[in-house]
Amino acid sequence: MEIAFVGHVDHGKSTIVGRLLADTGSLPQGKLDQIRAFCEANARPFEYAFLLDALRNERAQGITIDVARVFFKSGGRAYTIHDTPGHAEFLKNMVSGAARADAALLVLDGHEGVQENSRRHAYLLSMLGIRQVAVLVNKMDLLDRDQGAFDALVDSFGRHLARFELVPSHWIPVVGRTGENLAARSGEMAWYHGPTLLEALAGFEAARPLEELPFRLPVQDVYKFTANGDTRRIVAGTVESGRAEPGDELVFHPSGKRSRIRSLEAFPGPGPAIVSAGMACGFTLEEPVYLARGEVAAKAGEPGPVCANRFRASLFWLGKRPLHSGRDYLLKLGTARVRARLERIVRVLDASSLEPRETPEAVARHEVGEVVLRLARPIAFDPGQLPPAMSRFVLVDDFEISGGGLLLEGLAEGVASGRAARFNQRPLVILLAQEGKGGAHDHGLDLALSDAGRAVYPLPALMAPFHKERLTRMAEQARLLLDAGLLVLLPVSEPRWTDLDALKGMLPEGRLKVVWIGDGPAPAGLHADLAVDPREDRTLSRAILRWTGVDAAEAVSPLETGH
Amino acid sequence: MHHLDQLENRSIHILREAYSSFRKLGMLWSIGKDSTVMLWLARKAFFGHVPFPLIHVDTTFKIPEMIAYRDRLVREWGLRLIVGTNHAALAAGDTFPSGKVDRITCCRLLKTEAMKTALAGGPGEEPFTGIIAGIRADEEGSRSKERTFSPRTRESDWDVDDQPPEFWNQYKTDFAPGTHVRIHPLLDWTELDIWEYIGREGIPTVSLYYDQGDGRRYRSLGCHPCTTPIESTAKNVQEIIAELSTGKLSGIAERSGRAQDKDDAGGLETLRRDGYM
Known part of the structure; x- marks a missing residue:
């Protein structure tokens, strides 16, 4: 089981972990003496933290710089502890340690109280998907081991954590330096009846097995090693969820290619009868389909992943350079690797105060936010948390992993995706049907939409009669304008309404909205999306803004991969 | 899933990520138990093949049984082996056993420098961009701070104060020209x-790890002038496991027989910042 210790700098994480190792007899002989000798030689007081802070600069500055991985056993369970740094500058190292954890201990200095990184780390735990959390209220000796002071902290910090639905399983008053309530119960805090740290660790549950979920295997590689007459063509990858066996039909996403599993391979052979979540495996296929790294294998007959190239995502940013829309990034999810751009920022929060930032242009280092991302080509993913690897991504900026996040949902692709992104709008043709006005253009609407930031092109009015050539020419013009990413206004008057059905068929699916402008209800044959009173021009412009906003794009629902 | 299966699957996944990500990939093989377990895992990851060369840094002070064992496995498993040796330093006698330099300098010349030369590739070859090394976090302090994919500068230096983030099984596989990445599957x-896995899988190991009748065995292997055996009567893998889990060794550091660790106050940090594995 993997456990992370997080919290603000100097609140005592390394001291608690060091003391826990010492008190559970987990240190090699002479290790404490070695630290004592080091402290004496360098004229420093003895520190349990030096068991973890092994680097020269860490000891010199008395802080943890990078996460330390230590191992110990207790009650028959093997633990890997990730002791993470609490200094804001080393947040990337905190994330590196905490992201692997099954559970986390948030360390809080009871005397100094809640600090910036206490809150920031807590929020990142929730983003990293860590739901099992206990809070250690440390340095209780400086609070005279007082229950009232402890309760006040539990109350105030508990309310902050509840804002993002983090509910600690326990709040434990401890003294790291003396080991109180770590491995052994404190005799001086008799008012506390909850578990010690060691007991809380034993109560954490191991990661949930993912065998019962639909099968997912991101293809890592296809091997064809020919040495010693080997003729196998083996698809290799790690099963993220579900199980599969020879004879199962696989569907590879996003290509949609299909094949049955011929054999499961292993060295030394023979291969296993079945593979399931967590196994790094390999298999051969019945049909010789061409596959590339980054495809995701799912099973026919089970729900498949979503394939999309636009996403709503939540993310945290660690890069030295802010995340902004003018740069190309590399998105890595599972084994897929694809060029990505920031299309739009929905909102940005300070991860510590949770205050939203006004009109953010970019996501700065250590901020969290919700964004719309666009990829150079579609990838397969599963929205929501399960299996985690199918929604978690990182963004690489100039060779460096600079941020991470969760894909929340896929968004519909515009016809003119790339160019429309520049205008930050969803291109549409708005057919403005009205009676008796002779097709005159409404400049007020054009202006109102332009003022709201839309790139609008008003086409000349379409006049009856609507014979085929005229409609075809009009549709061609409209398609070009849609492709350019524009919002097209097309007034039309006095038609036989059913003639317009031909026009609808000539435009891309879902790219036409029909508005009836008139006193009465819309004519039945028109199939209007909206009917507005000509005197209420604001109703119309608001509706068009809603239709053409990028967040108006409908979510893509999961594809069925049934037979 | 059993603990050893979990470790095995994770390491195989890492080895496959490395193979997919680096055009010129090599694996450091010290002949010791850890890197031999890693070699075994590579054969599992690639279904009986080892699709990259192994690099052995030979200081010429290695214990002779190690070389015999190395050459046997190369033959039997069909391995590609590159041997890196700092002939210039040896010719000049710049070694600790000769008394001309101290232990740390000797390690740097015969191991780090020899390795850097091997990693630069032969004449007309491109340098290695991915190096797989069998270090473990529980060996000593600076290794407990390592990343799975750990970048090195053009000079092979490790910038331990500013390591890149690594999370969600997404690794640093993008790197600037001239730099390289160390990959640590163990x-x-x-x-x-390691010993439980050697026992379970029946992985061949050098006889030096076992007591041959004089009540002594090596716990960690290195050059003979700087490596001392420990007092132990463990004659096979099962006896070593018993000794480590409940017996006399359960409280003694693994590298207690490795002298260079003690001569360097920062653990192995000084050597490792400079490129040592």
């Missing part, structure tokens, strides 16, 4: 895991 394994 970071999560403890010494006990």
Whole structure:
């Protein structure tokens, strides 16, 4: 089981972990003496933290710089502890340690109280998907081991954590330096009846097995090693969820290619009868389909992943350079690797105060936010948390992993995706049907939409009669304008309404909205999306803004991969 | 899933990520138990093949049984082996056994420098961009701070104060020209895991790890002038596991027989910042 210790700098994480190792007899002989000798030689007081802070600069500055991985056993369970740094500058190292954890201990200095990184780390735990959390209220000796002071902290910090639905399983008053309530119960805090740290660790549950979920295997590689007459063509990858066996039909996403599993391979052979979540495996296929790294294998007959190239995502940013829309990034999810751009920022929060930032242009280092991302080509993913690897991504900026996040949902692709992104709008043709006005253009609407930031092109009015050539020419013009990413206004008057059905068929699916402008209800044959009173021009412009906003794009629902 | 299966699957996944990500990939093989377990894992990851060369840094002070064992496995498993040796330093006598330099300098010349030369590739060859090394986090302090994919500068230096983030099984596979990445598939394994896995899989190991009748055996292998055996009567893998988990060794550091660790106050940090594995 993997456990992370997080919290603000100097609140005592390394001291608690060091003391826990010492008190559970987990240190090699002479290790404490070695630290004592080091402290004496360098004229420093003895520190349990030096068991973890092994680097020269860490000891010199008395802080943890990078996460330390230590191992110990207790009650028959093997633990890997990730002791993470609490200094804001080393947040990337905190994330590196905490992201692997099954559970986390948030360390809080009871005397100094809640600090910036206490809150920031807590929020990142929730983003990293860590739901099992206990809070250690440390340095209780400086609070005279007082229950009232402890309760006040539990109350105030508990309310902050509840804002993002983090509910600690326990709040434990401890003294790291003396080991109180770590491995052994404190005799001086008799008012506390909850578990010690060691007991809380034993109560954490191991990661949930993912065998019962639909099968997912991101293809890592296809091997064809020919040495010693080997003729196998083996698809290799790690099963993220579900199980599969020879004879199962696989569907590879996003290509949609299909094949049955011929054999499961292993060295030394023979291969296993079945593979399931967590196994790094390999298999051969019945049909010789061409596959590339980054495809995701799912099973026919089970729900498949979503394939999309636009996403709503939540993310945290660690890069030295802010995340902004003018740069190309590399998105890595599972084994897929694809060029990505920031299309739009929905909102940005300070991860510590949770205050939203006004009109953010970019996501700065250590901020969290919700964004719309666009990829150079579609990838397969599963929205929501399960299996985690199918929604978690990182963004690489100039060779460096600079941020991470969760894909929340896929968004519909515009016809003119790339160019429309520049205008930050969803291109549409708005057919403005009205009676008796002779097709005159409404400049007020054009202006109102332009003022709201839309790139609008008003086409000349379409006049009856609507014979085929005229409609075809009009549709061609409209398609070009849609492709350019524009919002097209097309007034039309006095038609036989059913003639317009031909026009609808000539435009891309879902790219036409029909508005009836008139006193009465819309004519039945028109199939209007909206009917507005000509005197209420604001109703119309608001509706068009809603239709053409990028967040108006409908979510893509999961594809069925049934037979 | 059993603890050893979890470790095995994770390491195989890492080895496959490395193979997919680096055009010129090599694996450091010290002949010791850890890197031999890693070699075994590579054969599992690639279904009986080892699709990259192994690099052995030979100081010429290695214990002779190690070389015999190395050459046997190369033959039997069909391995590609590159041997890196600092002939210039040896010719000049710049070694600790000769008394001309101290232990740390000797390590740097015969191991780090020899390795850097081997990693630069032969004449007309491109340098290695991905190097797989069998270090474990529980060996000593600076290794407990390592990343699975750990970048090195053009000079092979490790910038331990500013390591890149690594999370959600997404690794640093993008790197600037001239730099390289060290890949550490065994970071999560403890010494006990290694021996339990050797026992379970029946992986061949050098006889030096076992007591041959004089009540002594090597716990960690290195050059003979700087490596001393420990007092132990463990004659096979099962006896070593018993000794490590409940017996006399359960409280003694693994590298207690490795002299260079003690001569360097920062653990192995000084050597490792400079490119040492």
